[in-house]
Amino acid sequence: MTKTSSAKTNSGRFFEDYAVGDVLHHAVPRTVSGGERALYHALYPARHALYSSDEFARQSGLPKSPLDDLAAFHVVFGKTVPDVSLNAVANLGYAEGRWLLPVYEGDTLRSESEVIGVKQNSNGKSGVVYVRTRGLNQRDEVVMEYVRWVMVRKGDLDAPAPETVIPELNKIIPAEDLVIPEGLDFSDYDFGQAGEAHRWGDYQVGEMIDHVDGVTIEEAEHMLATRLWQNTAKVHFDATARPDGSRLIYGGHVISMARALSFNGLANAQMIVGLNGGAHANPCSSGMTVRAWSEVLGKAETSAPGVGAIRLRLVATSGAEPFTLKGDDGKYLPGVLLDLDYWALMPI
Template identity: 80%
Template sequence: MAKTNPGRFFEDYQLGEVIDHAVPRTLSGGERALYHALYPARHALASSDEFARACGLPAAPLDDLVTFHTVFGKTVPDISLNAVANLGYAEGRFLQPVYPGDTLHSQSQVIGLKQNSNGKSGVVYVRTTGRNQRGEAVLEYVRWVMVRKKDLDAPAPDTFVPELKPVLAPFDLAVPEGLDFTGYDVALAGEPHRLGDYEVGETIDHVDGCTIEEAEHMMATRLWQNTAKVHFDATFREDGKRLIYGGHVISMARALSFNGLANAQMIVGLNGGAHANPCYAGDTVKAWSEVLDTAETSAPGVGAIRLRLVATRGGAPFQLRGDDGKYLPDVLLDLDYWALMPT
């Protein structure tokens, strides 16, 4: 009897099934240090206990994307071990901060299935929830991933594509309990720009770039326990290249966005996202943002800003699609998210 896990293939999923993912993960200050070693992340709220306490929190939470990567990584052996590509995200809500000492585990429900016309693969839609040691939901999101079929003759399941919100409304966003930006120190945060300084339609070139290193990517995927074959095994693809984990690109772009958006302190909503083109070691990631919306929240001094974050392979800023409507070849990531910012 086989003891090893070959991973699930497209024909192994059933609509509505719930999957409890193995191996809970206790996070520590080590994850913060490694995150800041891998990415040039400098947002003050996740860097300084004293800054966080001045904003009404008990201590500095871990970077929101540490939570995302940890919860995501738990799902890989069951969802995307045999993936061709992770295709997109929607309805992502960061429900409460995660602190060193918290233990996270993940659960997913299959909410959609659609076999591709070539009969060799299909798209699996899952809604994943990450919970802490108290059973409290800290993160939920939908993602869809293209997964290979093992048996090409296996019958296709009935197609069901879920209806998803194109954008989270401001009232969908969860503001951390106690968060208060009325005494916010812009000098310590690094930039003076508050919510009222940004206009809808404004674009921001984040200027800086960072070249993706093979060793750093491999450290990141191991850190997040993301064992997808396309990231780990250079023999898995005909070109002999490992795909850079899409979350690695997200974190790199988010960190680069500090230059111009230093006060966009916490990610609270993920409206949508697409990994437009593959990223490989040696690519230099640059980023630009577009302000899509702003909103008030019920927390004192706290507003919300909706941003499009675009990562490119060194391409010119503010160019996203060609005349054919398709993403330009240098575009790596198109991410639509909400963040909290002082008013």
């Protein structure tokens, strides 16, 4: 008897399966609990006070401590993987990300994406897919949105290349388009409990901050994190999915590690509200020691009492010297893992 593959299983979408205008409604909504927070803080040295203490959050005008912004991002991102990046070669970058509502324990998150661009690579074996993703809660309120682009393998190398469509994306989210959580008030901000005395006015555009600390990436931690976010991309789990036989560390794991390391020097950059752009400059693998540095790119006042917005470049490295990013050829240095441009909220 000849065995055949069941049509009931999902082999994922390949590059030729995407078309601009497709709307993807991603499966398996997820209700978040205090478990997500505990695991997030176990996986990363995350210590920002607003996400650690209900009392600190209430003192800052919120009903209680929200889920870490990046934890919420990972949940929303993970929903998209089976439809967007199951057959990915690599996740390449981000733009136009905004956190629109805090996510609290008990909220149920789901995701939907629209294909906004496609471009086949010159080798004919893969292509880049651009999607705009929205995360929604149980009230159908959009809690976050972002654009990402990912390199996806072709399933049929003879499939014709689609017409190239590359979306025009804003390089910077204007400060006036940032959404400040309702009620947020840093007028009575407790710098002692937050861990540092540095406030918005103490940072200058162009200032560089070496976050000093480092964390060596372990295979087990990465696997736990990626499973926690229900990220099923083959390159993260299947050692045969990549030519070198290694499992690629989920880029979001590097983002969260770098953000947590940035606490040393930016403890009061409490909430992430905007993602201007980001690139996974080089792959990360188990055994690498991740360090981070930041550059202050801009500052803006907000309408919320005591709250300022600060634009930061967060760079994660492994083996690269602090404050070095690109070579004379304009390409990222081999030791640069992540280059992330984001807006955060900080007490004035």
